[in-house]
Structure formats: structure tokens, C-alpha cells
Amino acid sequence: xxxxxxxxxxxxxxxxxxxxxxxxxxxxxxxxxxxxxxxxxxxxxxxxxxxxxxxxxxxxxxxxxxxxxxxxxxxxxxxxxxxxxxxxxxxxxxxxxxxxxxxxxxxxxxxxxxxxxxxxxxxxxxxxxxxxxxxxxxxxxxxxxxxxxxxxxxxxxxxxxxxxxxxxxxxxxxxxxxxxxxxxxxxxxxxxxxxxxxxxxxxxxxxxxxxxxxxxxxxxxxxxxxxxxxxxxxxxxxxxxxxxxxxxxxxxxxxxxxxxxxxxxxxxxxxxxxxxxxxxxxxxxxxxxxxxxxxxxxxxxxxxxxxxxxxxxxxxxxxxxxxxxxxxxxxxxxxxxxxxxxxxxxxxxxxxxxxxxxxxxxxxxxxxxxxxxxxxxxxxxxxxxxxxxxxxxxxxxxxxxxxxxxxxxxxxxxxxxxxxxxxxxxxxxxxxxxxxxxxxxxxxxxxxxxxxxxxxxxxxxxxxxxxxxxxxxxxxxxxxxxxxxxxxxxxxxxxxxxxxxxxxxxxxxxxxxxxxxxxxxxxxxxxxxxxxxxxxxxxxxxxxxxxxxxxxxxxxxxxxxxxxxxxxxxxxxxxxxxxxxxxxxxxxxxxxxxxxxxxxxxxxxxxxxxxxxxxxxxxxxxxxxxxxx
Numbered sequence: 001x002x003x004x005x006x007x008x009x010x011x012x013x014x015x016x017x018x019x020x021x022x023x024x025x026x027x028x029x030x031x032x033x034x035x036x037x038x039x040x041x042x043x044x045x046x047x048x049x050x051x052x053x054x055x056x057x058x059x060x061x062x063x064x065x066x067x068x069x070x071x072x073x074x075x076x077x078x079x080x081x082x083x084x085x086x087x088x089x090x091x092x093x094x095x096x097x098x099x100x101x102x103x104x105x106x107x108x109x110x111x112x113x114x115x116x117x118x119x120x121x122x123x124x125x126x127x128x129x130x131x132x133x134x135x136x137x138x139x140x141x142x143x144x145x146x147x148x149x150x151x152x153x154x155x156x157x158x159x160x161x162x163x164x165x166x167x168x169x170x171x172x173x174x175x176x177x178x179x180x181x182x183x184x185x186x187x188x189x190x191x192x193x194x195x196x197x198x199x200x201x202x203x204x205x206x207x208x209x210x211x212x213x214x215x216x217x218x219x220x221x222x223x224x225x226x227x228x229x230x231x232x233x234x235x236x237x238x239x240x241x242x243x244x245x246x247x248x249x250x251x252x253x254x255x256x257x258x259x260x261x262x263x264x265x266x267x268x269x270x271x272x273x274x275x276x277x278x279x280x281x282x283x284x285x286x287x288x289x290x291x292x293x294x295x296x297x298x299x300x301x302x303x304x305x306x307x308x309x310x311x312x313x314x315x316x317x318x319x320x321x322x323x324x325x326x327x328x329x330x331x332x333x334x335x336x337x338x339x340x341x342x343x344x345x346x347x348x349x350x351x352x353x354x355x356x357x358x359x360x361x362x363x364x365x366x367x368x369x370x371x372x373x374x375x376x377x378x379x380x381x382x383x384x385x386x387x388x389x390x391x392x393x394x395x396x397x398x399x400x401x402x403x404x405x406x407x408x409x410x411x412x413x414x415x416x417x418x419x420x421x422x423x424x425x426x427x428x429x430x431x432x433x434x435x436x437x438x439x440x441x442x443x444x445x446x447x448x449x450x451x452x453x454x455x456x457x458x459x460x461x462x463x464x465x466x467x468x469x470x471x472x473x474x475x476x477x478x479x480x481x482x483x484x485x486x487x488x489x490x491x492x493x494x495x496x497x498x499x500x501x502x503x504x505x506x507x508x509x510x511x512x513x514x515x516x517x518x519x520x521x522x523x524x525x526x527x528x529x530x531x532x533x534x535x536x537x538x539x540x541x542x543x544x545x546x547x548x549x550x551x552x553x554x555x556x557x558x559x560x561x562x563x564x565x566x567x568x569x570x571x572x573x574x575x576x577x578x579x580x581x582x583x584x585x586x587x588x589x590x591x592x593x594x595x596x597x598x599x600x601x602x603x604x605x606x607x608x609x610x611x612x613x614x615x616x617x618x619x620x621x622x623x624x625x626x627x628x629x
Contacts (some may be wrong), residue, residue, distance in 0.1 A: 001357035002566075003133075004416060009476050013080070022344050029364075033088045051464075063551065070201060074383045076489065079195075091534075095308075105406075111283050115512065115516070116516050118515060118516065119335045119337075120161075120218055120335065121162065121218070121296065121335075121337040121394070121431060122430075122431060122515075123431075123510075123515060124161040124162040124431065124435060125158075125159065125161070125162065125431070125432055125506060126162045126163075126164050126220065126396075126431055126432070126433045126434070127160045127162065127164065127168065127434050127436065128164040128166065128433055128435045128436060129145075129148065129163060129164065129165055129436045130143070130166045130168050130444075130448070131143050131144065131145060131148065131165055131168055131172075131199050132198075132199060132449060133167070133169045133436075133444075133448045133460065133461075134147060134148060134151075134436055134450045135147025135148060135150060135151055135450060135452070135463065136462045136463060136469055137149075137463045137464075138463075138464070138465070139262045139463070139464050139468045139469040140199050140465075140468070140471075140472055141197075141468075141469050141470075141471075141472025142172055142201035142472075143199070143450075143461070144198070144200045144204070145169070145195075145199055145200035145205055145208050146198045146204060147614075148163070148208060149207075149208055149211060150463060152209040152211070154341075154484070154591050155217070155326050156215070157503070158503055158506055159503070159506035159507060159510070161216065161217045161218060162217065162218040162219075162220060162295075162296075163212065163217065163218070163219055163220065164221075164222065164298060164433065165220070165221055165222060166222045167190070167192075167222040167223065167224050168199070169195050169221070170190040170191070170192055170194065170195060170196055170224075171190045171196055171229070172196045172198040172199055176349045190229060190237075190238065191237055191238035191451075192223055192224070192225065192237060192238075192284050193284060193287055199353075199614065200283065206292070209292070209293070209294065209569065218295040218296065218337075219294055219295050219296075220295060220296040220297065220298050220339070221288055221294050221298070222297070222341065223284060223285075223297050223298065223299050224265075224267065224299070224300045224341075225270075225281045225284060225285070225299045226270055226272070226301055226302040226303065227261075227265055227267035227268060227269055227270060228242070228246070228267060228268050228270060229267055230268070231268070232245075233245050233247070233268050234246075234450070236270060236277070237284075239279055240280070240350065242277075243274050243276050243277075244274075246269075246270070246271070247310075248262075248268075249261065249262055249268070249269070249312060250262060250263075252310060256311055256312065257303065257311070257312045257313065257314070257349060258303065258305075258311065260345065261301070261303065261312065263344065263345075264343035264345050264346050265300060267504055269303040269305075269312055270303070271303070271304060271305040272303065272304050272315040272318045273304045273305060273315075276330070278318060278321075281302075281318075282321075282322075285297065285299075285322060285325055285326075286325065289325075289326065289329050289333075290329050290333070295334070295336060295337060296336050296337025296338065296339065297336075297337070297338060297339070298339040298340070299322070299339075299340060299341065300340070300342070300343045301314060301341075301342050301346065302314070302318040302319065302322075303314040303315055304317075304318075310384050312455065314349060314350075314351060314355075316351075316355070319340075319354070320354075321339065322338065322348075323354070330352060339356060339358055339360070339396065340355060340359045341360075342359045344557070346363075347359060347361065351354060353391065356391050356392070356394070357392065357394075357395045358396075359394075359396065360394070360396035360397060360398035360433045361394040361396065361397060361398065362398060363382065363397065363399070363421060363424055363425060363428075374416055374548075375548055376523035376524065376525065376527075376528045376529055376530035376546070376548050377523050377525055379521075379523065379530045379546075379548075380522060380523040380530060382522050383521045383532075384426075384521070388617040393428075393429060393430065393519060394430050395430045395431065395432070396430055396431050396432075396433060397420065397425045397428060397430055397432045397433065398425075398432075398433045398435075399421060399425050399432070399433075399434065416548070417499045417570070417601060418441045418498050419498060419578050419579075419603060420546055420548075420603060421480075421573070422438070422439075422498065422505065423501070423505060423544065423546075423578075423603050424544075426502075426505040426506070426508075426509055427505060427508070427509055427520065427532075427534065427542075429514070429519050429534065436450055436453070437450055439498065439502040440480075440482055440483065440484055440487050440498055440499050441498045442480055442482070443480070446478055447477070447478045447479065447480040449461045449477050449479070451479065451482060451483040451484065452483055452484050452485065453483050453484070453485045453486075454482075454483045454486045455485075457470055457479075458470055458473070458477075458479070459479045459480060459483060460483065460484075460485070460527045475561045484499065487499035487500065501578060501603075504576055508575070508576070508605070511539070511540060511542070512535045512539040512540075513535050513536040513539050513540055513541060513542055514534050514542065515536070516536055517534040517536035517539070517541075517542075518534070518535055518536070519533070519534060520532065520564075521533075521534040522563065522564060524556075524558060524563050527549070527557075527558050528547065528548045528549045528556070529545060529546065529548070529556055529558060529563075529598065530545075530548060531543055531544060531545040531546065531560070531563075532544055532618075533564065533568065534568055537610075537611065538610050538611075539610050540551075540607050540608065540609065541568075541569075541607065541608050541610070541611065542575065542605060542606070542607050543560065543564070543572070543605070543606050543607075544603070544605050545560065545596075545598060545602075545603075545604040545606070546602070547599060547602050548600075548601070549601070550600060550601065551600050551601060553600055554600065555596075555597050555598065555599055555600065556597070556598045556600070557596070557597055558596055558598060559594045559596070560593045560594075560596055561593040561594045562594065568606075568608070569593065569608045570589070570592065570593060570594060571590040571591065571592065571593070571608070572591050572593050572607065572608050573587055573589070573590070573591060573606060573607050573608065574589065574591060574604055574606065575605040575607045576585070576603070576604075577602065577603065577604050577605070578602060578603040579601075579602065580599070580602075582597070582599060583604075
């Protein structure tokens with residue numbers, strides 16, 4: 001479609017402009033968007049072909065490159081050849097330098113080492129239980145395995161994942177001060193395969209093991225394989241007759257291992273030179289670890305008897321053989337624990353690191369001739385004594401024992417507060433073995449029944465039929481002044497309960513530095529302050545500081561940073577204080593370690609952010625520190 005439009009020339013547009021803009025026969029796009037055709041005939045009519053949007057003509061900025069001849073000239077030019085060669089060499093050198101720098105960065109950069117692989121028994125708290133005095137589920141006056149099942153929530157609340165059952169499960173009357181039905185208890189020889197029906201029997205034990213396995217918990221059995229309950233030395237492992245009668249080891253004097261063994265264990269030692277004894281012990285190890293799939297066992301110390309000298313010695317041959325059995329079983333099962341129950345008084349006889357590492361040690365020297373007042377220096381000396389005797393730091397700690405031979409075995413009989421002793425045992429490193437009731441300060445010698453409540457005649461020991469239970473016990477017990485229920489109610493008062501401290505420590509020891517960190521100890525004699533540092537490279541570091549001064553001696557003013565020779569940073573953060581938090585408790589608040597006021601008889605735990613230091617650099621002066629300022 002076309003249309004004629006009349007356009008008149010104006011005087012404002014020159015002919016010269018028309019000549020430049022309009023060429024014969026060319027298309028013209030007007031500012032209003034009409035496309036017109038210019039006719040050379042001079043007619044002033046324009047045909048509109050199409051309506052389009054107007055576009056301003058682009059300027060001609062086309063790039064004109066070099067010709068082939070010019071490029072060849074540059075390529076063959078010696079000057080440009082040298083420039084290209086220099087650039088190529090510099091580029092190659094830069095790549096080599098980056099490669100070397102990357103390698104050096106990988107080698108020398110301080111970085112977090114990988115976490116060590118820890119077995120379950122290296123991470124957990126082991127809770128030792130005398131089944132007969134822990135919890136009675138049926139009211140017959142005897143604790144039983146079902147009573148332990150009833151208290152599984154208590155273990156979970158306390159972060160306890162490993163349970164050790166004492167050998168009373170094989171003989172409920174042995175090793176307890178309770179009179180059963182008015183009869184004085186007497187030891188009977190035990191088979192170590194048959195669970196005493198009074199505590200529930202084998203089925204109840206297997207059910208407990210299955211429940212613990214579903215909860216990712218562990219069960220350990222105490223097996224006194226190396227001794228006999230028969231005081232005449234004729235029978236062993238139930239009704240079996242010994243190949244030869246055991247002679248009384250104390251007849252030739254008390255200063256020999258056999259007599260010390262009898263005094264400490266209260267049982268006669270077996271002779272593992274005898275093949276029948278060794279074979280029967282092997283059978284029972286395989287029965288519990290392989291057939292019954294128990295997670296671990298604790299055995300007593302095997303001895304050998306020399307017919308010529310009439311003396312006993314430790315049977316390291318047997319210990320090695322038992323380790324080989326454990327390794328063989330582990331090929332088709334999960335890792336097993338093989339622990340040795342050696343009374344504190346006999347631990348001086350240990351001669352190998354292997355046996356040392358499988359034995360639970362005490363925090364304090366128990367020999368009365370070596371015992372002195374416990375202060376900061378003596379604590380540090382005790383920890384250093386292992387290194388001074390070329391022994392590694394213990395892998396298992398035991399706070400107390402119910403053996404009468406361990407005369408300061410319970411934490412109640414030590415000079416330090418229960419809270420301090422518990423803190424050391426839980427955080428020193430290694431695995432703490434907690435005897436039932438130690439978390440509430442129970443004295444198992446005078447009050448063997450576990451105290452659950454304060455509003456019951458039996459302290460909550462009897463779950464039901466309390467009247468019948470009390471009648472069975474014949475009042476031959478004392479009820480502890482404290483209890484689990486009472487201490488749970490005391491958690492918010494000025495002086496926290498021991499159970500509250502235990503639960504905080506159980507949670508704290510799950511931190512990497514307390515699991516596998518370096519241990520450094522030190523003391524300051526003037527302020528009677530003892531401390532230890534736990535730090536794993538790449539993880540939070542911790543310092544645990546004790547002021548051992550008595551209340552009347554006042555506050556200690558110390559510079560912890562200077563005393564530890566700068567192993568403790570200038571700024572630290574609050575983690576825990578007992579009995580009262582005097583310092584700021586916010587994690588955002590920096591505490592000046594150069595200027596600390598530490599109250600007497602207090603526990604102070606501080607932390608600092610991770611240091612990226614290699615293990616061989618961390619605490620490089622730890623062995624040189626004496627801290628005798």
C-alpha cells in the first residue's frame with residue numbers, strides 16, 4: 001500500500017546538505033520512521049514502503065589488521081624473537097616456582113594431625129559394680145542383674161557406657177559384708193562359668209548384654225582365674241581337684257610374692273606351671289569372650305611356683321599367652337578389653353610395660369612407709385614417678401578399692417576433697433574405673449549398699465517388697481547419709497554436689513584434648529597450687545588448677561602464664577569452678593592468666609582456642625619443667 005505525500009523544500013536546508021544525505025535511488029529513513037525512495041527525476045513525492053523504528057547510522061570503526069607480509073616481517077625480526085623467548089622462559093620459571101612453593105607449603109605448614117583411632121575402652125568410663133549390693137529388683141535382700149537393667153537410664157545420664165561386674169555374680173555371698181537370712185556368709189569355690197542363681201542366672205546376664213549392645217554400651221566380667229577360693233588349696237574352679245595341694249605361701253615368711261598375693265587377694269594363688277590349670281583358664285577366657293561374646297574381662301595376676309626355691313613369681317609367659325588368645329578372638333569379633341586386677345600393694349612387682357598398661361593404678365602411693373601429707377609437690381611427684389621409673393603414664397586409673405589390704409582405697413580416706421580426687425582421675429588421661437557409689441561419695445566399706453534415695457528404709461536399694469527386703473538384710477547395714485536423689489537436688493546450691501561435679505567431668509572428658517591430648521603437670525610450692533594441662537594440637541587446650549591451701553590460709557595470687565612458662569596463653573576462658581564460680585563464666589569473656597586470684601580448696605578449669613602446633617613441638621619444654629618457683 002502506497003500514499004503520495006507533498007513535501008516542500010525549505011530554505012533552512014541547503015542543496016549541499018541534500019546532496020550529501022540523499023543519493024539517487026537510495027533508501028531514506030526519516031526521523032519519524034518512514035522509509036522513502038528518492039527519485040532522480042526531481043519529483044517531490046515520496047513513496048512510503050514500511051513503518052520501522054528509526055536507527056541512527058553507526059560510525060565506521062572497523063579494525064584493520066596487519067597484512068600477511070607484515071606479519072611475516074615481525075615473525076622473522078630477531079628483536080621480536082628474543083622478546084618471545086624471554087617471555088616463554090619467564091612463564092616456565094613462574095610455573096616451576098609455584099610448584100616448588102606448593103610442595104614446601106604442604107611440607108612445612110603447621111596443621112592438625114589426624115585423630116588417633118581409640119578403642120571403646122580408651123574413651124569410655126568403666127563403672128564397676130558389685131551386683132549383690134547395687135540394686136535388688138525382687139525384694140529378697142540380694143542385688144541382682146535385673147536391678148542393673150532398671151538403672152540403665154542412670155548410666156546414660158552420667159555418660160557411662162561400660163559396666164564391669166565384679167566376680168560376686170558367680171558367688172553372691174563371697175566378698176560381701178551382708179548376712180544372708182541371718183547366716184554368716186562363707187566363701188565357696190566358684191566355677192567361673194555358672195552365674196549364681198541368686199543374682200539372676202545366665203539368661204539374665206545374656207539379656208543384659210543384648211540390651212547394652214543395642215544401646216552401644218559394653219559389658220565386662222571379672223574373672224579371678226589365677227586363684228582359688230578354697231582356703232585348703234585342694235579345689236579350684238568349682239568341684240575340680242587340683243593336681244597337687246597348694247602349700248601355704250606365708251609359712252616361709254611374709255616377704256615373698258606368694259604371701260603378699262594371699263594377703264592382698266584373700267585367696268591362694270594357682271600355679272600356672274601346671275598344664276591343667278593353664279588349660280582350664282584358657283577355656284574360661286574363650287567361653288566369655290568368644291562363646292558368650294562379652295566385651296571384656298578382668299583377671300587377677302597369674303603366678304608360677306618354683307618347686308626348688310618354693311617361691312612364686314609372675315607368670316609373664318601366661319600373660320603373653322592370654323594376649324594371644326584375645327588377638328585370635330578379635331579377628332572374628334569387635335575389639336575386646338583384657339584388664340588385670342592387681343591390688344595396689346602388688347603393683348610394685350610389675351616389670352613390663354604391657355602389664356603396666358593393662359592395670360588400673362592409684363593416684364596416690366599407698367605404702368604407709370612412703371606416704372606423706374598430700375600437697376602440690378607430692379601430687380606432681382606421684383605423676384612424675386611413672387616417668388622416673390621408665391614407665392608410661394597409666395592407661396587406667398582407679399580411685400579406690402573395697403579390698404581391706406588397700407588401707408586408703410576409698411576416696412573418703414584421702415586428705416584431699418572427693419571432688420579434687422574425682423577431677424584428677426577423670427581428666428588425667430586414660431580410662432577411669434569408677435567403683436559404684438564413688439560418684440556420690442559412698443564409702444563401700446561401711447555402707448556397701450548403693451544409696452538411691454533418702455526417703456526409704458533401705459536407701460532405695462530394694463525396688464519392691466521393702467519390708468521383706470529389710471527382713472532379709474537383718475539390719476546388718478548402714479544407710480548412707482547421702483543418696484543419688486539428694487545430690488541431684490543439690491546441684492544448684494553454693495557448694496555443688498559430688499554427683500554434679502561427676503556429670504560435668506564425664507561430659508568434659510569427651511573433648512579431644514582430654515581423650516588424646518598431651519599431659520603436662522606442674523606445681524607452685526609457695527601457693528600450694530597444682531595444675532595439669534591437656535592439649536591436643538588443633539583442638540581446645542585446657543588447664544586444670546587446684547589450690548590445695550586450707551581455708552584459713554587464704555587466697556592464692558598467681559600468674560599461671562609465668563608458672564607454666566607460657567604454655568598457658570595470656571587470655572583464657574572459664575570452663576568450670578568448684579565450689580563457687582568467682583570468675584566471669586561467659587565464653588566471650590577473656591580471663592587474664594597473668595593475674596589470677598584462686599580461692600583455697602578450689603578446682604579451676606580454663607580453656608583456650610586451638611593452636612596449630614605439631615605434636616613434636618607442643619610442650620617442647622614439658623619434660624624440662626620443674627615448676628619449683
